[in-house]
Amino acid sequence: MNGLSNGVKITARIGMVNYINTAPLYEVWRRTVRRADWRITEAPPSVLNRMLHENELDLGFVSSQEYALHPGEYRIMSDLSISSTGPVGSVFLFSELPIAGLDDQLVLLSSQSQTSVSLVKIILEEFHQIHPRYRSGLASELDPGAERPAAVLAIGDEALRLAVEERYPHRLDLGEAWQEHTGLPFVFAVWGVRGDFCREEPDTVLAVYQELHR
Structure with a gap:
């Protein structure tokens, strides 16, 4: 079903997010797992979402919103x-x-994210009654000739870099903002498995699960 790689039959196509905040999981995996029949794809969540949905992956880290959009799959x-x-x-x-000053201002939304893009819109529009203009992209790839955004949504390594650089005088942690307004935790990403792969390859799914829980 999953083809060959260097003459080895691929039994699982796995998507990994290689960010600093996933290092406790992924770095252990890279050091300990030696399975030539498991093919690893490193990509941002937005790419892994598409690949899992289009059956280019069997399982991997995906946005929680991706699961919510296709719970039956x-x-x-x-x-x-x-x-x-x-x-x-x-x-x-x-x-x-300040957040209150972002009404009708340009906000750059990370093209690497799906869940966080929806969450920041909920926080701004529903919690604060603020309605900015949006554009998708990355802070590290801003076009010098384009309108400069007043705010930038960043995730993962880009968010950690911007936090250290302190270029922006105001910052809003989305997990904190959600919890303050709802009293609830928030799930940004989950380990999703295609339903058909679960049915056809339960032993492989269990083997991957056990490696992830080492």
């Missing part, structure tokens, strides 16, 4: 997520203005 591995109760520390809205 996926299963979730328990105890494996990027989530927070309060500050998440790696998903920020960085702003040149």
